[in-house]
Amino acid sequence: MAINLDPKDYYRLPWSLTDNAICWLEPTWKCNIYCQGCYRINDPRGHKSLEQIKTELDVFRKFRITDGISIAGGEPLIHPDIVEVVRMVASDGTKPVINTNGVALTEELLMELKQVGAKGFTFHVDSKQQRAHWKDKSEMELCELREQLAEMVHRAGGLSCAFNSTVYDDTLQYVPDLVEWAQKHIDKVHVMVFIAYRAADADGRFDYYAGGEKVEMDEVPYVVEDEVRKEIQSTDIYERLQERFPDFDTAAYLNGTHKPDSFKWLLSGRIGTKDRIYGYVGPRFIEASQALHHLRHGHYLAYTDPKVHRRGKAMLLVSLIDKKLRKVARKYLLAALKNPLRLFKRLHYQSIMMIQPIDVLDDGSQNMCDGCPDMTVLDGKLVWSCRIEEPLQYGCFVQSIPKKNRSLESETAK
Numbered sequence: 428m429a430i431n432l433d434p435k436d437y438y439r440l441p442w443s444l445t446d447n448a449i450c451w452l453e454p455t456w457k458c459n460i461y462c463q464g465c466y467r468i469n470d471p472r473g474h475k476s477l478e479q480i481k482t483e484l485d486v487f488r489k490f491r492i493t494d495g496i497s498i499a500g501g502e503p504l505i506h507p508d509i510v511e512v513v514r515m516v517a518s519d520g521t522k523p524v525i526n527t528n529g530v531a532l533t534e535e536l537l538m539e540l541k542q543v544g545a546k547g548f549t550f551h552v553d554s555k556q557q558r559a560h561w562k563d564k565s566e567m568e569l570c571e572l573r574e575q576l577a578e579m580v581h582r583a584g585g586l587s588c589a590f591n592s593t594v595y596d597d598t599l600q601y602v603p604d605l606v607e608w609a610q611k612h613i614d615k616v617h618v619m620v621f622i623a624y625r626a627a628d629a630d631g632r633f634d635y636y637a638g639g640e641k642v643e644m645d646e647v648p649y650v651v652e653d654e655v656r657k658e659i660q661s662t663d664i665y666e667r668l669q670e671r672f673p674d675f676d677t678a679a680y681l682n683g684t685h686k687p688d689s690f691k692w693l694l695s696g697r698i699g700t701k702d703r704i705y706g707y708v709g710p711r712f713i714e715a716s717q718a719l720h721h722l723r724h725g726h727y728l729a730y731t732d733p734k735v736h737r738r739g740k741a742m743l744l745v746s747l748i749d750k751k752l753r754k755v756a757r758k759y760l761l762a763a764l765k766n767p768l769r770l771f772k773r774l775h776y777q778s779i780m781m782i783q784p785i786d787v788l789d790d791g792s793q794n795m796c797d798g799c800p801d802m803t804v805l806d807g808k809l810v811w812s813c814r815i816e817e818p819l820q821y822g823c824f825v826q827s828i829p830k831k832n833r834s835l836e837s838e839t840a841k
């Protein structure tokens with residue numbers, strides 16, 4: 428049975444269209460590998476010019492208050508001016524975080540990026556990618572690569588390190604193992620992100636219209652019909668994690684634009700060491716960190732410095748207002764009473780995020796992330812980065828209308 432979370436038990440992240448923790452910059456259309464389900468396949472458009480990138484940054488600055496900009500793509504590290512791009516993002520104090528597959532990352536490039544202001548890396552690594560030197564590796568075999576990348580970032584110091592994986596029906600089973608792996612590297616890995624694979628119309632339920640004209644969507648990779656792949660939800664990932672770790676809990680979320688009780692983003696935070704997780708923070712902890720950051724800096728918090736992640740003990744003070752954190756503090760103190768040496772070990776904070784992109788509901792409405800953090804720029808406007816192919820191909824976002832014969836079928840069945 429699918430798990431049923433009550434939104435009232437969690438903190439709704441306060442992010443909106445104009446005041447958001449994150450923006451999403453795509454400096455290039457090109458990529459150096461292929462990942463299943465990606466919309467950047469052999470894209471002929473190449474790299475954007477620095478002038479074009481500056482214009483896009485100006486759009487963010489005009490419309491959106493933000494903490495950080497995810498520099499994605501395509502593969503951002505193959506942009507010939509990536510160092511300059513990072514410098515441009517950082518020039519007004521915005522935190523640049525590079526979303527990369529890591530293939531083109533060298534120690535030298537990493538240091539250069541750090542020097543011009545990069546605050547962190549989010550590495551996309553999963554078994555559905557076609558990587559030249561990691562062919563046919565299983566999800567867990569790829570932890571060797573994850574470890575190499577995490578080590579490289581750790582050696583440079585002062586940079587946040589996150590990993591994301593797209594989760595498919597057949598890789599869902601490995602999510603708990605990956606979370607276990609992340610615990611073993613809690614001193615170096617700050618965030619794990621799991622993105623539920625969504626084929627917007629896996630079973631061909633809809634017709635599509637752009638500006639009143641019917642269009643064929645066969646060219647758009649996320650609307651392909653595929654009998655093998657099955658859609659999963661963020662709560663499926665949550666459920667898997669709770670099966671393995673009965674204490675696993677979440678603290679905050681973003682709901683859907685059309686389905687208020689859908690969890691488009693689920694955010695969990697845990698405190699522990701490589702050997703032991705003491706527990707999960709509650710909604711008040713996230714609320715306090717978002718609200719206080721906004722009061723102090725004028726924007727919500729997206730990326731935290733690794734040295735903040737190392738202050739797990741100081742975070743326990745927030746247990747004064749967060750009852751779930753009180754449980755963590757109690758567990759930690761009891762463990763320390765049994766073995767006082769534990770007091771000398773650093774406590775780390777690690778985030779686990781579960782994201783569920785677009786769902787098309789039965790009536791054709793498109794349930795997006797309310798307060799979408801990953802808005803990018805197209806033709807001077809903010810657009811959902813996950814659906815940018817639609818305005819590119821059809822000039823506008825596409826409407827999905829339930830197929831007539833389907834509604835007739837269901838009418839007849841009644």
Ligand code: SF4
Nearest residue numbers: 784796799801812813
């Ligand atoms: S709406 Fe799309 S682009 Fe925005 S956060 Fe959700 S999945 Fe990402």
